[in-house]
Amino acid sequence: MATLTAVRPAFGGFSFDNCKRNAVLEIEASKVGCSVPSARKTGTTICGVVFKDGVVLGADTRATEGMIVADKNCSKIHYISPNIYCCGAGTAADTEMTTQLISSNLELHSLSTGRLPRVATANRMLKQMLFRYQGYIGAALVLGGVDCNGPHLYSIYPHGSTDKLPYVTMGSGSLAAMAVFEDRYKPDMEEDAAKQLVRDAIAAGIFNDLGSGSNIDLCVITKNKVNYIRPHDEANKKGVRTGDYKYKQGTTGVLTKAVTPIDLELLEESVQTMDTS
Amino acid sequence: MCRHQNETLPDTAVYRKERGTNEVTMNSRGLRSQLKDSVPVAGFSPQGAYGVQDSLRSGFTSVKNELLPSHPLELSEKNFQLNQDKMNFSTLRNIQGLHAPLKLQMEYRAARQIQRLPFLQSSNLALDTLRNSDESIGFEDVLNDPAHSEVMGEPHMMVEYKLGLL
Numbered sequence: 177m178a179t180l181t182a183v184r185p186a187f188g189g190f191s192f193d194n195c196k197r198n199a200v201l202e203i204e205a206s207k208v209g210c211s212v213p214s215a216r217k218t219g220t221t222i223c224g225v226v227f228k229d230g231v232v233l234g235a236d237t238r239a240t241e242g243m244i245v246a247d248k249n250c251s252k253i254h255y256i257s258p259n260i261y262c263c264g265a266g267t268a269a270d271t272e273m274t275t276q277l278i279s280s281n282l283e284l285h286s287l288s289t290g291r292l293p294r295v296a297t298a299n300r301m302l303k304q305m306l307f308r309y310q311g312y313i314g315a316a317l318v319l320g321g322v323d324c325n326g327p328h329l330y331s332i333y334p335h336g337s338t339d340k341l342p343y344v345t346m347g348s349g350s351l352a353a354m355a356v357f358e359d360r361y362k363p364d365m366e367e368d369a370a371k372q373l374v375r376d377a378i379a380a381g382i383f384n385d386l387g388s389g390s391n392i393d394l395c396v397i398t399k400n401k402v403n404y405i406r407p408h409d410e411a412n413k414k415g416v417r418t419g420d421y422k423y424k425q426g427t428t429g430v431l432t433k434a435v436t437p438i439d440l441e442l443l444e445e446s447v448q449t450m451d452t453s
Numbered sequence: 454m455c456r457h458q459n460e461t462l463p464d465t466a467v468y469r470k471e472r473g474t475n476e477v478t479m480n481s482r483g484l485r486s487q488l489k490d491s492v493p494v495a496g497f498s499p500q501g502a503y504g505v506q507d508s509l510r511s512g513f514t515s516v517k518n519e520l521l522p523s524h525p526l527e528l529s530e531k532n533f534q535l536n537q538d539k540m541n542f543s544t545l546r547n548i549q550g551l552h553a554p555l556k557l558q559m560e561y562r563a564a565r566q567i568q569r570l571p572f573l574q575s576s577n578l579a580l581d582t583l584r585n586s587d588e589s590i591g592f593e594d595v596l597n598d599p600a601h602s603e604v605m606g607e608p609h610m611m612v613e614y615k616l617g618l619l
Contacts (some may be wrong), residue, residue, distance in 0.1 A: 189593035190530060195523035273595075280590045288588050305591075308533070312526060 215267045215314075216241045219387020221349030222252060222263035223377050224320045224329045225361065226342045227370035230398035231320035231327045234374035235263045236349070236382050237407070238389035245389070251406065253395045257282050257293045258402065260321030261395050265347035266334060267314040274315045278302055295321040295328040299338055307336030316346045322397050349381025349388040356380045367396065375409055382411050557583070571611040574600045 202212050222235045239247035254275035256262050260282075264271025278301050286293040299319055306313055317332040331344035343361050345353040356377040365373070371394060378392045391407035522528050542554040564579035581587040 187534070187593050188595075188597040188599055189591070190526070191597050192522070192524040192527045192530075195527075199523075277590060277592070277595070284588045284590070310526060310529075 214242055215269065216246050219385075220252060220265040220347030221345070221353050221378050221381025221385060221388040222265050222318050222347050223345040223350070223353045223357065223374060223381075224263065224318045224331075224343065225357070225365075225370050225374055226320075226327050226329050227365040227367060229327070229367065230322045230396065231329055232367075232370045232374045233261055233263050233318060233320050233395040233397070234378045234408075235393050236378055236388040237391045237393060238387070239268055240387055248390050249407075251393065253393055253404065253406075255279060256298055256319070256321070257286065259292060259323060259397065260295055260298055260319065261397060261402070261404075262298070262320070263318040263346070265316045265318075270313045270315040271317065274302065274305065274313060275317070278305070292323060294323040294325065295319065295330065299330045299332065299340075302332050303336045303338050306332065306334060311335040318344055318346050320397060322399050327397070345377065345381075347381070347388065349378075349385035352380040352384040353377035367398075371396065371408075379409070379411050570608070571615045572606045572608045574602075 198212075205212055216239060219238070219240045220236060222233075224231060224233045233253055235252035237247075237249045237252065238245055239250040250268070252263050252265070252271075254262050254264060254272070256275060256279045262275050262278075264275060278298060281301055282293045282298055285297065298321070302317065302319065306315065311334045314334050315332075316334055319330045319332060321328060328340065329342065329344060330338050330340050331346055332338045342363065343357045345351075345357065354377075356373070360373055360376075374394060375392055378388075381388045382390075382392070390410075390412055392409040392411055394403075394405045394408040396403040396405070542558070545553045545557070560583055561580065564577075564583055567575070567579055569575040578587070
């Protein structure tokens with residue numbers, strides 16, 4: 177009887193009860209030949225660049241699950257606050273949940289201080305949370321925004337280290353995108369030049385990396401305006417079908433026509449209401 | 454006023470008596486005794502219901518299984534709140550002197566005593582306000598919220614246990 181009494185957890189959060197069971201299941205499954213389902217990753221190219229008046233963030237739109245494309249048009253640029261956006265690479269669920277949690281925290285914080293949130297605050301919150309979980313939360317992020325101190329761009333790695341740089345790339349296509357940046361980046365660019373540069377960097381990632389593909393999304397953040405362009409460019413268009421199996425009206429000739437009306441008597445009428453609650 | 458020369462943290466595992474200039478003694482056991490680092494002994498408290506081992510879910514029991522934590526983060530997460538509090542109190546003591554963490558810990562103890570009956574989940578509003586966790590949201594609010602748990606303790610048993618009648 178006494179064992180029934182004190183069962184509940186005092187705190188919420190992660191529960192590690194099933195870890196041993198999962199380890200046992202994995203060993204048993206590999207003995208039989210099956211494999212446990214893997215997490216959906218975003219195998220991505222994300223990048224950001226600081227230009228004269230603000231920040232341009234770019235991302236591709238493919239989400240992969242092993243060797244299969246799970247989502248052809250997923251949105252990888254997440255909202256953090258009206259002046260701060262964040263691109264996420266790594267495990268899709270982790271980036272989604274992390275950015276939503278930090279967005280809520282930042283909203284509460286800005287309501288408490290009464291000011292527009294700063295990019296450094298979001299960066300600090302993210303890195304403290306990712307370090308607390310020692311890299312088990314697989315979220316690699318590019319955080320960019322404009323606050324009272326100007327435009328800022330950070331890259332945040334899954335273990336909790338951050339870099340504050342004028343141009344950053346993350347994800348599996350990061351090397352291809354970084355090559356474009358290293359070649360053509362100049363400080364204090366104009367907005368159109370910056371957009372073109374980010375578009376080319378993401379395109380390099382899309383065409384040279386298997387994990388990235390589909391369209392290019394851009395987000396241009398300036399002091400008073402955010403321009404979320406989705407999609408900015410459809411780099412990989414799905415093919416258009418050249419043939420059509422539908423026949424035109426009148427292809428088959430009509431020889432004779434006979435019309436027979438069917439008379440039906442109304443015997444009984446009843447109404448039954450649907451339960452649409 | 455007591456001064457602890459060779460102690461930087463507000464709590465140690467050893468019960469120390471310090472005689473200051475006006476013969477005041479202090480118990481410095483504090484937060485350390487609440488750390489849940491205890492290692493379960495194999496065979497004494499298996500994880501399944503009614504204390505029987507749950508072979509379907511956790512495999513056969515072995516000493517290694519029960520001694521090691523099932524995930525590297527398990528111990529760190531169990532003690533996270535306590536470690537944060539320790540760190541904050543120690544910083545506060547270094548900045549403002551001993552009175553600040555003492556007063557705060559007294560308030561924490563008072564706030565922790567405002568609870569509902571043992572089988573009901575209480576909101577801990579006073580404790581949250583003191584800790585400033587009413588202005589932040591974390592995984593403990595989203596995942597495994599104890600207010601939404603599917604099992605409830607037997608009310609009569611729990612009240613009797615709390616009152617010491619069991």
